[in-house]
Amino acid sequence: MQRFFNFFLIVCAMSLMTADGAPTNSTAESVDWLITGRYVVTMDRTHRVIPDGAIALRGNQIVGVGPHGELAAHFNAKHVLNKPDAILTPGLIDTHTHAPMSLFRGIADDMRLEDWLHNFIFPAESRNVTAEFVRWGTRLACLEMLQSGITTYTDMYYFEEEEAETAKAAGMRGVLGQSVIGLPAPDYKTWNEAIEGTEAFIKRYEHDELITPAIAPHAIYTTPDEALVAAHKLAVKYNVPLLIHLAETERERDDAIRTRNSSPTQVLDKLGILHGRVLAAHAIWESDEDLALLKSHGTGVAHCPSSNTKLASGVARVSQMLKLGIPVGLGTDGFAGSNDTADLLAEMNLAAKLQKVFTRDPTALSAEQVMDMATAGGARALGLEKEIGSLEVGKRADILAISLKRANAHPLYNVYSFLAYAVKAGDVEDVFINGRQVVADRKVLTLNAPEIYKKAEEYRQQIVNSLAKQ
Ligand SMILES: [Zn+2]
DSSP states (O other), X not given: OHXXXXXXXXXXXXXXXXXXXXXXXXXXXXXXXXXXXXXXXXXXXXXXXXXXXXXXXXXXXEEEEEEHHHHHHHEEEEEEEEEEEEEEEEOEEXXXXXXXXXXXXXXXXXXXXXXXXXXXXXXXXHHHOOHHHHHXXXXXXXXXXXXXXXXXXXXXXXXXXXXXXXXXXXXOEEEEEXXXXXXXXXXXXXXXXXXXXXXXXXXXXXXXSSEEEEEEEOOTTTSOHHHHHHHHHHHXXXXXXXXXXXXXXXXXXXXXXXXXXXXXXHHHHHHTTTSSSEEEEEOOSOOHHHHHHHHHHXXXXXXXXXXXHHTTOOOOOHHHHHHHTOOEEEOOOOSSSSOSOOOHHHXXXXXXXXXXXXXXXXXXXOHHHHHHIIIIIHHXXXXXXXXXXXXXXXXXXXXXXXXXXXXXXXXXXXXXXXXXXXXOGXXXXXXXXXXXXXXXXXXXXXSOHHHHHHHHHHHHHHHHHHHHOO
16 A cells, blocks of 8 residues: 555656656646746846746746746746756847848958948849848848847848748748838839838738838938838838938938938938838937937937948947937847848947947946847837837747856856856857747757858859859
């Protein structure tokens, strides 16, 4: 009898274990995942940091954030990921990039934006960019973004439907802007066709869980006013983001003042385009008056420090923007010429340092502020703050586990100091997007890396050949 009773206890105990061997509590609420970490850096409104913390996920949502002990008692998890040597943070949000351009990485460096665009990028694009090119470029970009902890990226390119399908298959979240430009583009020969195509694209993805469709008029110096106004009308009709390069170079600002008697920001304001969900990339050459316009319209800014330094475009007045309450996120502006990697942790580091040297004030743009820009601030700039950007109940489960095992994490006085100044992209160990694990122990689960590298080399040869035929 005693033996039978022992056996009964063992069976009961086994039935209270999950597949991962974690004990369960029969009165507890069931969830899909319980992820634990040495610290949970929530980036919520109070910037709560929870030592020995945990996050519970059900479906694509966060349903619990708090001390590990409390959550373990409250939830029965199907899967448990214990990361005692890691920090859990929200997924990083890249507010400005051109993902398929990854296949042009290293094509031309160390030159002016105008030379780079007109002598290399525009010819290389017109001879090589197809739907197939966009698929492979997006795969390469998503692989790199996932490896470095970017869970949402904001794109301005061509063939955005191809990009949307590819990004979804990789499990990425994307704010994807179909380009509208006053030159014949690889996908649409006129801006009118681009506007029509964008409307179909928006309708197809407007309720998608991972993709936020957007419209992306390139800039005031490449896109006619009529096209800018038509793009804006469409953005307002569907309440989608309008993405645009703005006041990136001194020349753009000077030309606008000379020919139109207005700064680039004033040009947009006079055309009525700042109204709505607008995200301005770069926003470097902005006067006090311009910043007041951005503030009054709630325009978001994508600050791209690597691109702005590599192209010698200038330094955006980020401290002033934040003081005014303008929502500012960080952008990599990858992958060719302007910045060669998709590493938002490196952008945090550079953003903080650049603002300090620019203002000659070491207190400018703190470690905590740049972490906010890479997460919650980026979400605000995109108008997605209800869905992403922080680890809070009800938000989408976009989560990173960042390793504390390597030398650069010792000793650990302050989590924000580590995240802004000491971390490296290779420290990102696990990534969840929309409740799905897409990176496990630094392995990207959703993409075939060797196949992508092989294809990238094939494209390199093709692109070199195409440029030789000038
Ligand atoms: Zn750009």
